[in-house]
Amino acid sequence: MTKQNVVTTPCCACDRDTRHDVLANHIESEYEYRVDTHYQIVECRGCGTKSFRKVIAWIEDVYQVEEDEWEVPKDVITYPSVLKGHKAVPDIDRVPSVVAEIYRQSLEAITVQSSILAGIGLRATIEAICNERKVTGRSLEQRIDKLAKAGLVSTIDADRLHAIRFLGNDAAHEIYVSDPNSLLIALRIIENLIVSLYILDGAASGALDTLIKNYTEFETLLSSKLSVATKGDELPLSRILGRDARRFHGYLKSHETQLISNITSGTYTKLSLGKLDSYAGSKEKFQHFVIL
Incomplete structure (x- = not known):
C-alpha cells in the first residue's frame, strides 16, 4: 500500500488532532443520493500509531464558501475512538480489577458518545469502589456518606459523588441523555477518586512517611525497628520507634495497649514488659519494654 495524501485527524495515542498519512483509501459511491464513503487506514506522523478512518462525504449538500470555493459536508468516524485532550x-x-474494568467501560462509553450507558457506568464505578472498600449501606446515598465518615473522601468530594449518583439514576430510570460536558466533569471526579484511593496512596506509602492507623501495620513497623535494636535494652515505645512515632498521629496509645495485651497473651514474642518509669527527665511515667 502506498501513501496517497495527508489528513488531519484525531490520534488515539496522542489524544489530539495530528497529521496522518493515508496508507490506504477505498471509496464506495452512492449515486441515487450523491454520497461518497471513504474507508481509510491512516498513520500518525507524530507517534506512528495506525488507525481506521471512515469519511462520509455528502456531495449532494455541497455549499459555496468563497467565490470559487465549495465545501462538501463530511462526517468523520475514527477507530479507536478518541476523547481529545x-x-x-x-x-x-x-x-482493583473490578473498579478498573467498570472505569474502562465507562470511559469507552463516553468516548463513543454512548451517554446513557456512560452515566450508568460512572455511578456503577462508585458502587464498585464502595464494594472494594467494604463500605455497606442500604443505598448508594448511605454508602457515599459512609465514605466521607470513614475519611476515604472529603465532604466536598462526597457532594460531587452524590451529583454523579443523580446523573446515573437519571440515566437508568429516566433514560436521560447527559450532555458531553457533564459527563467529562463526572469522569474527572471519578478519576481523581481512583487516583487518590489507589494510585497515590500506594505510591506515597513507599516514598513518604504516611500515617499508620492500622495495628497490623504498626506491628510490622515495630518489628522492623526491633530487627536492628540491641537485645536487652529496656526502652519506652516512643524511643524504640524513634522519629517514626510521629506517624501514628493519636493512635500510638491504642496500639501500645494492644501490644501489651499481645505480649501478655504470648502472641507477640519480640518484646517483654519492663518497668513503668519516667524517661529522659519527663515527669510522666511510661511503660518500658525489654527487647528480646
Whole structure:
C-alpha cells in the first residue's frame, strides 16, 4: 500500500488532532443520493500509531464558501475512538480489577458518545469502589456518606459523588441523555477518586512517611525497628520507634495497649514488659519494654 495524501485527524495515542498519512483509501459511491464513503487506514506522523478512518462525504449538500470555493459536508468516524485532550488514569493495572474494568467501560462509553450507558457506568464505578472498600449501606446515598465518615473522601468530594449518583439514576430510570460536558466533569471526579484511593496512596506509602492507623501495620513497623535494636535494652515505645512515632498521629496509645495485651497473651514474642518509669527527665511515667 502506498501513501496517497495527508489528513488531519484525531490520534488515539496522542489524544489530539495530528497529521496522518493515508496508507490506504477505498471509496464506495452512492449515486441515487450523491454520497461518497471513504474507508481509510491512516498513520500518525507524530507517534506512528495506525488507525481506521471512515469519511462520509455528502456531495449532494455541497455549499459555496468563497467565490470559487465549495465545501462538501463530511462526517468523520475514527477507530479507536478518541476523547481529545483526555488522559486515562495512569497505572490503572494497580487498581482493583473490578473498579478498573467498570472505569474502562465507562470511559469507552463516553468516548463513543454512548451517554446513557456512560452515566450508568460512572455511578456503577462508585458502587464498585464502595464494594472494594467494604463500605455497606442500604443505598448508594448511605454508602457515599459512609465514605466521607470513614475519611476515604472529603465532604466536598462526597457532594460531587452524590451529583454523579443523580446523573446515573437519571440515566437508568429516566433514560436521560447527559450532555458531553457533564459527563467529562463526572469522569474527572471519578478519576481523581481512583487516583487518590489507589494510585497515590500506594505510591506515597513507599516514598513518604504516611500515617499508620492500622495495628497490623504498626506491628510490622515495630518489628522492623526491633530487627536492628540491641537485645536487652529496656526502652519506652516512643524511643524504640524513634522519629517514626510521629506517624501514628493519636493512635500510638491504642496500639501500645494492644501490644501489651499481645505480649501478655504470648502472641507477640519480640518484646517483654519492663518497668513503668519516667524517661529522659519527663515527669510522666511510661511503660518500658525489654527487647528480646
